[in-house]
Amino acid sequence: MANVLLKNIENPNSHRIDEYVKAGGYFALEHAINEMTPKDIVDDIRKSGLRGRGGAGFSTGMKWQFASLDPKFPKYIVCNADEGEPGTFKDRVLLERNPHRLIEGMVITAYALQSIRGYIYVRAEYPHVEKILNEAIKEAYDKGFLGDDIMSKHFRFNLSVHRGAGAYICGEETALINSLEGRRGEPRIKPPFPVNSGAWSKPTIVNNVETYANIPYIIETSPKAYTFLGTKDAPGTKLFCVSGAVNKPGVYELELGTPLREIIYDHCGGIRGGRALKGVIPGGLSTSILTPDKIDCPMDFANLAKRGSMLGSGAIIVLDDTMCIVKIYERAMRFFEHESCGKCTPCREGTGWMRTILSRIEKGLADMEDLATLEDVAANVAGKTFCPLGEGAAHVLLAVIKSYRGEFEYHVKYKKCEVADPSQKWEHISEGELDRLEPIV
Amino acid sequence: MVKLKINGQEVEAGRDSSILYAAKAAGITIPTLCHIKGLEPYGGCRMCLVEIEGVSRLQTACTTKVNEGMSVLTETDEINKARKAMLEFLLINHPLDCPVCDKAGECLLQDEAARYGASEGRFAEGKRVHPENLNDPFIVRNMQRCILCTRCTRMCGEGQGAYAISVTGRGAHSFVEPFSHDKYNCEYCGNCLTVCPVGAIMSRLHRHNYRPWYVEKEVETVCGFCGVGCTTYLQMRGTTIIRTQPMLGTGVNKGLLCARGRFGYDYIESESRLKTPMIRVNGVLEPVSWEKALQYIVTRLKEVKSQHPPKAIAAVASGMCSNEDNYMLQKLIRFVIGSNNIDSTARLAYAPSKTYIEKIFGAAATANVIADIEKADGVFVAGGDPTAINPVLGVQIRSAWRHGAKVVVSGQPGGLGNFINYSLNSVPHHEETVLNTIVIGLAEMKGYSGTNPYIEKKIKALRVPCEPELKATGVTLESMEEAIDDLSRLKKPVVVIGPALLQSGIPSKNLFLVAAIAYLTDARIYLLSKKPNYRGLIDMGCVPDAIAGGLPVRPGQIKLKNSVTMSVPADKGLNLFEMIEGALSGGLKALYVLGENLVFNLPDREKTEKALSSLDLLIVQDIFTNETTRHAHVVLPAAAWSEKDGTMTNLGGRIQFLRKGASDSVGRSEWRVIAEIAKALGMNETYRDSKEVWEEMTQVSVLHAASDYEDIKDGGLMWPYGSVQFQGGAEDFEVEGIGILPEVKSEPCEGPLKLYLLPERSLFHSGSTTRKSRALLSVSPEPYLSLNPEEALRLGLNDSDTVRVRTSRGSAVVTIKIIMDVPERAAILSNTFEKVNFNSLAGYSVDPVLNCMALTDNEAVIELI
Amino acid sequence: MITAAIADKNAILKDKIKELKRLYPQTRSVLLPALHAAEDLYGWLGDDALEQVSMLTGVTTAEVKGVVSFYSLFKTKPHGRHVIYLCTNIACLIMGADTLEEYLQKTYRLSNGETTADGRFSLVIMECIGACDRAPAMLVNDDWHFNLTMENIKEILESYK
Ligand SMILES: Cc1cc2nc3c(=O)[nH]c(=O)nc-3n(C[C@H](O)[C@H](O)[C@H](O)COP(=O)(O)O)c2cc1C
Ligand code: SF4
């Protein structure tokens, strides 16, 4: 296991500034401010090859460069801590255990971009994180790492937390900016990109929590050292959050390019109950499912793309052979339907339509024509939506039907599920138990 | 310019153009649903998908900018399939109720579905249901039909700046709603109705009585409600207007209208319109034929003329009437009768403000393009809420604010409330102190440029207010200072002056102070005008001291070929107030009132009534009987603005065509009637149409001499109408009480504080005509007295309480409405309704410098009954 | 009717929003934090609360409502003393969250968006709450509970009175 981002988190007080500093924290910031020009930093980040960890994997250095070339003032630095992609919980671990690392990364970014104001957009589902962050920010202010005269270098940067209110789409950067501005969290037209016209129409950098957390490491070592980790095309480590049918679910920091098989079988101790693997969703619910034959795939951007999927947020959801694909994707589509912002026609109307057909298939109320309609509707959504949310919904569905068509057809033909008796699935609960329970009045 | 290919065709387009507009310019139509000209592109409906060479996904033409060398296809099988799919998505939740939908025939969804093929009904589940909402008097919402293009909410926000409706909910559960679910709490501009592409937001007034194919003819004209001069289209069926509709992107309003313009026109078709001329016989008005009425007028005028000097005859021109009507009236008085006794209610505020401002800055000062307000980086407003007086102009201020302009309002902010940086909402009679402070502050910050020594000298003479004086204004020093700070930094500011600036304190001082702000910040000036043609009537010479075109009256000045009286009478005529005095003292014997309800629109109603009833001859030409016709000896039915041809001049000096909608109307064009009278009294000229009247006017008016009638057609003729010589420079001017400030009286420790009654300037009404509009009455049905919450608390009053409001002039019983932004110590009373109106409860005095009206006797006592 | 208690809360909100405004370059942006603050103060966001927020932020009521209703976690109706946020997204679903949902239905007659008759619990079915490694999971008010089973959920909920 690599130890770049999760360094020191075994320490029960890793979130306190003293412990963080003791472990070498804020050294990178000091170094950046004392020894480097803003341009040096942008160049270093570009050289490191760091790519965004929020999902799209865009080059962080390039993003910063675009923003730094824009003459508009002020510039804003925003941290995307909305972490809404189902299956993802890596940012939460960083935020809970290593908040100063994020703050340090953001302050360095601010220095590199000569920004004076930053916001951390935290999802409402993490109420405790907001508290931890506010305390950490206060500590950083007290120690002079934030404020009007950071490290007595006449460098000003103020930071605060902005709480979301329950909307997955607000993880999308332009929707996030709308939400930050006090609007409905609908995505905006790009271009202009946030780097030129983001929050309050000013150049704005939106990066993921994990992306910022990488910055101090690159500064305190070197861009070169960073490229020793991971692959050529995708340097560095990645936090993989593994859930589902594995023995040891959790967050693992591993180098990019680590094969999926190694993650599931070595790090996570294999499939629970020694069952057979049915499929893996490799990067969060919006990424296409991989069939077991593809699990030798190295976990990086290019290799997953080659197999028709994406690295996404690095959320690996493992499915074993007792699980009903139709049921899972019916629930997945319910998620997309619930989270569609409603701005564009195909996503607003299409996700609901796809879900209703999936529901009928799952309940055994559909015929083959419905399955054909489902595929056609998905094809009509794919490629036509305003933002990747609706696009993702259609793509994952098309991919799963393609790989697991037999199971869908079985549902249609036999009006029931192909996988073993559903009551067997749950280890800790059985149907009988449920019936025995008396309502508590 | 960039070059690109669309469907193989070489196309050139502006660098910032979208593919949609580039295609449109090349004659290629790309279907759209959510796009609307004039609003930001949205990209939601996904109908406009096109293929761009080298780009893997289809792109939306409305949001994608053109690029050099780009190659675009707008109709391929893939695109058509995608568009059909989008329509299918929209139709899964759209009811198939076209046969009963009022939008049928002009529904975009229907059109596109016809073009791309209707869907096959593959959606098996039930449609979303959302019952029709009929709880609002104007707007019917049928959210089942909504396709969530958000044109309405964007129009309401981005366009109108009202933000009164919003998409609520998320995803497929989204609906467009006002805050309260059913009744709208809005300005009822109805601009959402213009843009809804389907039958989701419809006009209640037109429910089931409007169908697109009912429209027999559409007439482009200007709205007859206020001085903005919005372009509007009268959709006619026979002689009835079935709808007034703006056109997006067209006219000074660029497709916006306000509540009055959109819904209020129905007063024209009111049953109580005057239908025949009437003559008073034994104290009662009795219908007579036109011949008889005109003959009567001529005889009586001759009688007066033979017994009295020409000075005994006067006329009141109308801000509701065309330039030609007003020109003809002043011709009758000046050139036929031989007196300069002509004036109008523009005298109350608009005309003196205009004269005064032009004296300070030169003749060009008040002629400005309304659309430029939006481009300002700061707006200073004093004297009334522009969003109520001139709504579409007010919208421009909001738009400026949204683009980052600083907006500072002195007085009640009203509809600008959410769009201001500083509200200087002072206690009545203390505006002056606030303005004074700002002028001194600005002068300190900016220094003097020396451009206009007259005004600089006067600014230097201002007295610095002391603390108790500042305190008495009710505005914090902090906000004044911040306002000064912001104002001093402006590069492209605008100053907007409303009529209320002259209504309290010392009018000339107030006006001077605002002019000084404009001077120090180098701002453009806009004078609000609630009547549509105040500026025009002044330009037509309907003032006692200047002829058409603005030259001061001088004897022998103008010679009209063939005219009876070949020259302008020598003496200055009577102004409106002097006419009233004259009638009372017996010097004035006959008065011709054109389209004006004098009794109702002047304070001190008693005095006006007494004056009018002492006349030997009162001729009133109007579209309704009203408080003024009650005293008339002859009443002539007039044509409403939608019933005649002519021109009108908007508040910024733009001349536009008024075009006749109805082919026959009960009234006759006023200028024709007046010309007939003039002829009978010896005028030689005859006119075939209003164009000939205009042409004669251009011979009299130096201002219009070089103008071309044809130029009025496209978008109007702009001041100075081709004349170069008519620029005029700054002159010295007078200010009353320059070094003094309102007295700070110590208030009684016990008992109520002094309260001042002020007139409301309502968005939903204009004068007494709109009380005949059923539509406007449905949103503003009755008079009310508004107070701010603290005042109400102090007086122990609640919303909707019935009270008696008393001044030294009389009293009225009215309901209370509590409104946040009413200034402290002010009580604002409606001025539209017959029984309760402001003007019968206040008096006035005439300002010696401006010759305008200043309110008096408006201290009020309110008691609960 | 504005009671003294509400007037007090309005005053607190006013101060709070004034403070929050300092955090943003434009007043409008204060809307989300202002709504959170109002929800904390009034318990939920009824029309009165929204009007108050509108007045204090200068954002029109219609827009405030548009914003509030976009986000799924603002409480726009009264709720029970304790709110159960049960995640049923994939990771939790495959670990049995749907049976927990049934359990709540059976035991407390509690379904999504509803409140028990005694006003004790309200239920909000959640999309992923980021606890997939310890699924199924829920929040009760602000407290996290992981690895739920039929047994422990009963125990957990019974500790909320
Ligand atoms: C529907 C949708 C949801 C997203 N959710 C998140 C999220 O929860 N967290 C995140 O960091 N990025 C999310 N993103 C990606 C962001 O738009 C953006 O690319 C990212 O914050 C950029 O940061 P990075 O370059 O550091 O990855 C989402 C994107 C989409 C389209
Ligand atoms: S795809 Fe469309 S409706 Fe869906 S979230 Fe994106 S913009 Fe909103």
Ligand code: FES
């Ligand atoms: S017109 Fe382009 S997306 Fe609607």
